[in-house]
Amino acid sequence: MYTVLIKGGEVFDGSGREAFRADIALQGDKIAAIGEQLKEPAELVVDADGLAVAPGFIDIHTHTDATIFSCPMSTSKLLQGVTSEVIGSCGVGAFPVHPSYRGELLEYLKIHGFSFPAQGVTWEDLTGYAAELGKLKLGTNLLPQVAHGALRGAVVGFGAQKPTAAMQAQMEQLLALAMEQGAWGMSAGLIYPPGSFADTEELIGLARVIKDYDGLFSIHIRGESQTLRQSLDEAIGIARESGARVQISHLKAMGRTQWGMGRECLELLQRSREAGVDIAADQYPYEASSTSLTALVPQWAHSGGVARLLERLDDPDLVANIKEEIGREINMRGGAERIRITALASPKNREAALGKSLAQIAAAWNLSPEETVVRLLKEEKGVVNAVYFSMDPEDVKTILSDENVGVGSDGSGMAREKGKTTHPRSFGTFARVIGPCVREGILPLELAIYKMTGLNARRLGLTDRGLLRPGLAADLTVFDPAAVCDRADFLDPQQYPVGIEYVFVNGELAVRRGALTGAAAGRVLLKKP
Missing domain, CATH: 2.30.40.10 (Urease, subunit C, domain 1)
Structure with missing residues (x-):
């Protein structure tokens, strides 16, 4: 039977x-x-x-590790038909942990929305972390990646310094250990400190370790706007020099000056594959991205971790330059009216800011948008999240229709929670693709399903899922x-x-x-x- x-x-x-x-x-x-x-x-x-x-759908790019201890059922993913989730994305993750940098790692994870078990972070490596996850009543399967930000933080610290040869070797050894313990690869977030402080040489060395274990190197590239082409070239170069399988995370072209570049990006990746480079991408089907409000702050201001960032925001000798660079980043992302606050650390600013645009908050506070960003980050200790409406709808459709671009939500597994908001991708990505996107003729249903099952499994090297056999x-x-x-949707995302x-x-x-x-x-x- x-x-x-x-x-x-x-x-x-x-x-x-x-x-x-x-x-x-x-x-x-x-x-x-x-x-x-x-x-x-x-x-x-x-x-x-x-x-x-x-x-069962495989979400190849998630941040469910941020919410897994508060919502182990990953309700919003399971109800979309997602059965497996890749965690540790964008270089942001919970291992490895070095005792000397544990405090800085926790502060770093908090600004990215992480919750932790009641007893705190007691693990140091993937084996310990997986054991802690295994105690939970999990709704979906979890596939952990090594997060480059945590890896670098455990060896080099959270500053901008270049690793010595000995530090590079130690990072490679820790990465190899994690791969031995069962990691599916490594992710890098090259806009998020400390990962953003890594140069290409450092990343190639780590990618070679991933290649040795037949893992996947997922890269949130350094720039998705004015430096989009150069950033893609860097990722292609890493794949070519290391021989590793590389995945461009959430492929997009941000800012009006880059609109229409979706086709060019796909053609660049295709030419690279034809030249023997193993590179592909994933994407979520929305015109807005979502990340920490700290992404508006220049990279140099992040060196040393969250505590040093907050000190610099309070330094009258530095804050003028910081605000100037924040202003440029706001403009690149489409202006203050196209940035909406979705999460805050404390109740203090929820009525004034939650669900409102940066422009609305600035007007209410009688401040410039740049001053508003600084105030929010200072008062919320850096823990502020936002959505950024900065993409061309036609680019989104063009990228979605490509057979080499997998579906990944870039979201977290959540349950509905009154008084909170988020990006709708955590609740709707997969249903959106197989429903409205298919019915609108953007792609046929068999291709849509392949892009969230067989393709993602193949990119990961996941051999027992992704196909019906x-x-x-x-x-x-x-x-x-x-x-x-x-x-x-963005008005009611839960x-x-x-x-x-x-x-x-x-x-x-x-x-x-x-x-x-x-x-x-x-x-x-x-x-x-």
């Missing part, structure tokens, strides 16, 4: 091929059989007539292709999608008719070295 029999669905197997009608049988945590009119009985029968059956892991998403739709009918994680029914069943079947997935 099968555990589960999913009958009569249109099967999209994750390879990109056209759908076919079939039954799918599950036995425990594996797919047992796929075929027409399977006869053996099952403990649970799901009628999938009129529904699409796909591999007998013997592979029983992660599946069943949805109504005519009805599936994201409901989250809305769950509709049309995701059933989700199976490791063979257990986690979502039934669009609602959680309470099953916590997620696992920490470690890569075999």
Whole structure:
């Protein structure tokens, strides 16, 4: 007897091929059989007539590690059909931890919205971190990457200095240890200190370690606006010199002066692949990005960590230059009216700032936008998040239609929480792609599913998920292709999608008719070295 029999669905197997009608049988945590009119009985029968059956969606770029200790079910992802999430993205992550820099690491993680277990950070490496995650009742599978910012912080510290040869060797040894412990690769966030202080030579050395372990190097490139082309060239050079598999995180062209460059970026990556470079990208389907408000502050002001940043914001000899550079960054991102505050550390400024544009707050406070940024960061100890409406809708569509660009939310697993706001990508990315984006003709459904299943699994080197095949892991998403739709928007981002009918994680029914069943079947997935 099968555990589960999913009958009569249109099967999209994750390879990109056209759908076919079939039954799918599950036995425990594996797919047992796929075929027409399977006869053996099952403990649970799901009628999938009129529904699409796909591999569970793989979110290749997330920040769910920021919220996992407060929302281990990763509710907003699970209800989109996501069954596996890559964590430790953009060079921001919770390991490795060196006792000498633990305090600076925690402050650094706080400005990126991290919550921690009640007992605090007790681990030092991936093994300890994975053990702590394993104590949680997880809704989705978690695939950890080494975060370059944490790695560099553990060896070099949080300043701007170039590592000595001995420090470089130590970073490479720590990275190799993490890969031995099961990391899927490394991420870098080259706009976020301390990762932004790394030069190309440092990154190539680390990428060679990743290549030795057949891992993925995900890069939030140094610039996505005026320096977009140079930043892509740097990433391509790292891939070429190291031989590593490189992923451009959340590919985009920010700022009106760069609008229309989406096609050029895709062509550049394609030419590189044709020349033998293993490079691709991922993307979320929105016209606004989201990150810390500290991203508006010049890099030099971050050297030494959050405490030194706040000191510099309070230094009359430095703050004028800081505000001037903040002003340039605001303009590059489209102006103060296109930057909206989504998260604050304390209740103090919530009424005045939460959900409002920088321009609105500045007007209410009778300050310039630059002065407003400085005040918010000082009063909130650097913990302020914002969305930035800086992308061309046509570029978003062009990039989304490319078969070599995977789908990654760049969001976190969350549950609805009154009085909070966020970017809608955490609640709607995958439903948006397979629903409205498909129905608008941006891409066909079989390609959309491939970009969030088979493609992402291949980029990661994840061999037991991402496809529907007998013997592979029983992660599946069943949805109504005519009805599936994201409901989250920038005015009300905490809305769950509709049309995701059933989700199976490791063979257990986690979502039934669009609602959680309470099953916590997620696992920490470690890569075999």
